[in-house]
Amino acid sequence: MNLDEKLGRVVARYDELQALLATEDKGDAIARMSKEISDLTPVVEAIAELRKARSDLEEAEAMASDPEMRDLAQEEAADLRERVPELEHAVKLLLVPKDEADARNAILEVRAGTGGDEAALFAGELFRMYERYAALKGWKVEVMDLNETDLGGVKEVVAMISGRDVFARLKYESGVHRVQRVPETEGGGRIHTSAATVAVLPEAQDVDVHIEDKDLRIDTYRSQGAGGQHVNTTESAVRITHVPTGVVAACQEEKSQHKNKAKALKMLMAKLYEHQREQAVNERAEARRSQVGSGDRSERIRTYNFPQGRVTDHRINLTLYAIDKIMQGEGLDDLVDALTTEDNAAKLAELA
16 A cells, blocks of 8 residues: 555545544543544644645646746756655654553652662662753652662662653663763772663553452562661562462662552562563564664663763764763763654654
8 A cells, every 4th residue: 555545445434434423422422422523633634734835836846848937847846856755754753653651650660680780879870860850851750669778879769750652752761771980999990881671661551451359469578778777677679479470569768668559569560561571572473673773672782981081872882972962861862852853763764
């Protein structure tokens, strides 16, 4: 099916929905159709603009044969020849299948990997990078679980990030982040390599995941601070295990066991929702592996080389010499934008 046929089908579906909406009297059906019409409206408007530009181009080229109108027509035709491909590209982007999770909040997990104390310090810096990025975006960050080290590093931190299009902007961060630098504890000036693992999960909604109480094992324990010291004399921390899948979520940031349980359950739902999403992808035979990576948290995606001041994203072979700006959160958009563009390009290629 060529592009024009696809556009014709979109417009036909839009017209069909408009006609059905005028005759439908059931609330649920009206809501579903209204939602689909709302989603299709910007696409149909873009198609109308493209069709008009194409029509105008044909008229301008026809007018170019008129000696009196030639100069004006040729100028208009030249402008339209540039505009039509731009409009076609815009329409194709609108036709790219949307990830319905893009608009959701996200649960961010950062864990120290190989490298001991240096890995934990780097994990802490990565989390602060995301905190600064969130602040620049006007997002809210709520720490749900935190396990620090004596040196100020982070063994593991889990946070809920809420705001506009959070998952869409952070979903490409899942994977192994590697750091190359001279640790403060290194007296010989040798560069060490260590790593941290990042996972970004879309927040689950009640309709996404159904959990039976009998499938949950709930354990309580004392909250712990740096070095394993007990900072809470009561067992307010909560760990929930979904027995059928073995998925675990824990929260110890609140003094109230009830609040910790509610947060841990929200984290568990997000993990189970992501588990379902991954299963759906795996079940599609020969599923497309995006050029920007699968989101697999075992995949090395990025290297931060401090001596050279560079950050390299291995999925798209992009190197930016702006490590300070990126670690401050300000430069992260440059990476996210490039990854989004590459992903859209891969999806557009499938539409061809």
